[in-house]
Amino acid sequence: MTATTERDARFDTARQVADAVLFEGYVLYPYRASAAKNRLRWQFGVLVPPAWAPAHGEHSFQRTEVLMEPRGEATLSLELRFLHARRRTVHRRREDGGFDEVAELRLPDRILVPWDEGAEERVELSVPVASLAGDGLVLPFARPAREETEPVLDAGGRSVGRLVRRTAGAEGVVRVSAAELDGPYRVLRLTAVVENTSPWTPQDGADASREAALPRSLVAAHLLLGLSAGSFLSMTDPPEWAKGAVAACDNRHTWPVLAGGPGRADVVLSSPIILEDHPAIAPESAGAMYDALEIDEILALRTATLTEEEKREARGTDARAAAVIELAESMPPEVLERLHGAVRGLREITGPDAFDGPPALTEPPSEEAVFRPDTPWWDPAGADPAGPPPDRIPVDGVLVGEGSRVLLRPGLRRTDAQDLFLRGRAALVEAVLHDVDGGVHLAVTVEGDPGADIRREQGRFLYFQPDEVSPLEDA
Structure with a gap:
């Protein structure tokens, strides 16, 4: 396999969770641009231009430090992922063929409105671990300013308007280094710093707002790190001999966890949202709903209750919002029922360790593991009848x-x-x-x-x- 194919295979499982991080809060229920909660977006992992950051309490960089035990001539794969905001305006076609910018363009199936879209960006690096000694490597990157136009056609194929997307330029740098630590085993401290180096300087007035800074920002920035041979150490549950070195790691505005599935330690996800080791998307989830802090069942039911007018606006707000509307409308009852709840981590205890009480938790559960108590762990009929508890x-x-x-x-x-x-x-x-x-x-x-x-x-x-x-x- 090529280096790119190997990296993609290694990151495949972790990327499912990384996608949830990338699009967390991208568009929230009720998935309309006019909703108040969708007017202040992108709160996680936003790396703003350095000239704007100090006066507004936001950050222009994030720093990841994690311990790793590479083997042989191991290669480190790194993938920086972020969203680049682009401003979309709506224009109606005039009879003379020209266009006027408008607040909305109403079509039978959707209502198009101005909106900030997010284009997914990646910066990839694959290098031998040995090359990271000393000052390590510096990888600058840039995303140029650009403008794109998309025609809007009616049901008969006639032009009725256009969408104009303007993207501001953004620049950044990734700095990666590794230093060997003293100790009983060969352990390296890997340091990866992501900086927004965009030269944009805010001017007085409206240009100094967060709305002006966002198109030059790295939004929802996070890292995927992978070793071709060897393993990373858990930052939350390290071995006893490594606890001091783990505590000395300096993580700023991000937190690294083991990813890639239970039992694996060759992949790390460093995210602005604090996760546990081996995070995973629930298998019952039928699709992305862009609000990982909510419950899919609630979001699906709420989305299904939107009026037709609200659904038209949601479809015109963003392609991802339109996909959520279609998902809620097409979800079969048996799929919705699966979202109602799932029990994980329970197993039956038999033999000398059996006890009457709540089911024991295990990590991870097997497919056939279930808890089958002979009697309920709490029976209201058998509760203590000695009167109300003390107040x-x-x-x-x-x-x-x-x-x-x-x-x-x-x-x-x-x-x-x-x-x-x-x-x-x-x-x-x-x-x-x-x-x-x-x-x-x-x-x-x-x-x-x-x-x-x-x-x-x-x-x-x-x-x-x-x-x-x-x-x-x-x-």
């Missing part, structure tokens, strides 16, 4: 319940980033909740939150466990 619980020797004030002190265990921002804030306990496993949860609202009344009305609280709070003096 106040002891915390550090103080009874805490509805109306108590507590200090939030979430730890690293089972805590997400949003909880960590609340460390040290005072909160009001709204309720003490008990789950069927005997766990206790405190529903709270944060003091000073202007939306606290709305949270109470809707029952949308923040939840902490007793060991994540401390009672305040007046509790």
